[in-house]
Amino acid sequence: MIPGKFNSREVKRMMAQMGIKSNEMTDVKKVILYGDTKNYVIENAAVTMIEAQGQKSFQIVGNIKEAPKSAGEVKQEEISPYNNEDIKLVMDQTGVGREKAIEALKGADGEPAQAILNLLSK
Known part of the structure; x- marks a missing residue:
């Protein structure tokens, strides 16, 4: 192994030792982030939930599009x-x-x- 480089199995093992859990959310297909002036739609989303010290964070990878807010959206x-x-x-x-x-x-x-x-x- 090259110094400073890790394979994915080694990274998962080290994360588990530090109490960090990683979970792929395979059933998610689309993520929508609602902003004040526009929305962000991430299609074909690959979402990973990472839990560390009682906090959950999400890593989202996919194709992003900006969408203007429509008048009919919930305020x-x-x-x-x-x-x-x-x-x-x-x-x-x-x-x-x-x-x-x-x-x-x-x-x-x-x-x-x-x-x-x-x-x-x-």
């Missing part, structure tokens, strides 16, 4: 910590809009049934 303020199915359920059962449904879920500690009851009792 950052519309993103909610609540499950989209729960939000939709509250909206469908009560006839309120998305923002009201999210507020109701917040007031019901994320419980859709309680959020529905609270909205219907008003």
Whole structure:
């Protein structure tokens, strides 16, 4: 072996000794990074997740394209910590809009049934 050069098996062994785990994510085909002014789409993506000291990082290799943000995309303020199915359920059962449904879920500690009851009792 040439000094300073490692084969992949040796690198994996050394990483394991240092507590670094590497995992190929073979089922990922496309990665989309959402930016403020444009999005980045990485197609034919090869993704490796690396875990060290409790932190996960990702190495992504593929064909990248820049895409302008479309007017119909979800704005950052519309993103909610609540499950989209729960939000939709509250909206469908009560006839309120998305923002009201999210507020109701917040007031019901994320419980859709309680959020529905609270909205219907008003």
